[in-house]
Amino acid sequence: MEGSEPDRPAESDAVEKTDVLRDFQASFFAMRRLRSFPWTFLEKYLECNKSSDLISDILKQTCLHSLSRTCPPSVRYRKRFLSELIRREEAAGCDPLDELYDALAEVIAAEDTTECYKSYLLYSFRALQPGGGAVSLLESVALISEGTTGLVTWEAALYLAEWALDHRHTFTGRTVLELGSGVGLTGVAICRSCGPSRYVFSDCHPEVLQKLRGNVRRNGLTEPAAAVEELDWTTVTGARVAQVGADVVIAAGQSPEGRSWCKTITKISLPEMQMFPPSGADVVYDPEVVESLVKLLSEVLRGSSPELLVCSTVRNQETYGGFKQQLRGAGIEHRVMSGDVSRVFHYDRVAPVEIISLFS
16 A cells, blocks of 8 residues: 555664664773774764754763663773764764763763773674673773783683674583683673583682672672682693583683784593583783693693684784694694684674684
8 A cells, every 4th residue: 555665764774773873882881992983874863963862872872871880981981982972963063962061071070990891792683781681891991900911801702702602502501611711701601691501710810810700790690500710721730620520611812912812612521521611711822821721732632532622813823823833743733613703792803813623
């Protein structure tokens, strides 16, 4: 019937606006660089409508959202974000939005700290609900703090979490050990979405362990389903790892430019042990650390013929190649796992990420 068809352009615009709001929200809570936000859409909208209603909607999904009260991004970040919204509004000649200036005044009055929260939406296609649909982590504002890089979330941890969400069967109903959990992103995402029977987070740095325990509790994970243990994988033995009773072991590592880092998953298949997937979050690789890790992986492989998956952000081909060379020297072969992963989280994807399967 004539007139019964929906207004396609209006419907399309509404969908695009909803997507843009979600992009703003996900990017804001993950504290992405401001240049990565969908500013072009906002500029065109302001130019065409001369209204600040979209900015008001953005505010409600970011600085005025309940999650920003309980787990706020850093003061400096919120200040820059709000200032950018004001700049865009003024450039478009829109009437000033009182709530925007009120929000900026509140942030300016707040005391800056060395810690902040980052929240990663587990389901980017859903509107964020308070207390659900996100992994919220207390992190260090500085890249390197307390002598460790384990106080921030790195790309390898995010990528491995996305891989896990695409391969839930690897973790469902199994015991998982993570070596070098860092602040806990990968493990929390796996626990919230993949249904492991038990998940053991681990790290060795005291400050990281303190943050890790807090983040595990903050995301509603408790004993016995989730545990945090002090494990230094530069000194821990394969026998000690076997005591955990894991199916899968993962270890992930990050480092500044010029060093190699990766995230490792080790699947142990011991007849006398309960099957479990080991998982690891972020591990810093200097030559000595790599040597210790390779030695540990070699011990685990000798004792249980495990499958190991290593996810690495390849910033430096030379150091990454050195890691693979040490693996070969220890009698460990590798196979590259091809295939894309679903883009669940908002983070920079400039550097290539590779997952390899290790075997003896």
